[in-house]
Amino acid sequence: MREGMANVIFKSAAHRDFFERYLSQCRYQDAYHAALIYCLGISEDTRRNAARIYDFKSGCVKTECLHEGWQTSGSQHIIRMAYNLYCNGTPSVSDCENSDDQLSECRKYTVEDLFCCGYAPYFWQAVKLRYPEYCGCA
Secondary structure, X not given: OOOOOOOOOOOOHHHHHHHHHHHOOOOOOOHHHHHHHHHHOOOHHHHHOHHHHEOOOOOOEOHHHHHOOOOOHHHHHHHHHHHHHXXXXXXXXXXXXXXXXXXXXXXXXXXXXXXOOOOHHHHXXXXXXXXXXXXXXX
């Protein structure tokens, strides 16, 4: 396990195993990728569909996954949190054709919307992975 990871809380053994396995498959093992992979490992749905969410070879997110039939409201929360921490933004907003849809999609990335779910304790862990310099985790 990476240095500084001893205090990270995982949702399950499958979450921890996913994180350890897939972070090593990323192009870089930095804070951006750690937060992304941590988030994607939270649920079985996102673990099972990780390659539909993120391109491990190119390092690009696959925003079209947010509209696929396997999605649940929970998996969409997880993916938006992962994308926000990885990209420092709202990448799926550009998928929308008109300004009303763009605004609606952008609102789905707010702290209030993302953290208003049962995954909030794990999202906080992801934030700490992404910004270790601010939480004494570095």
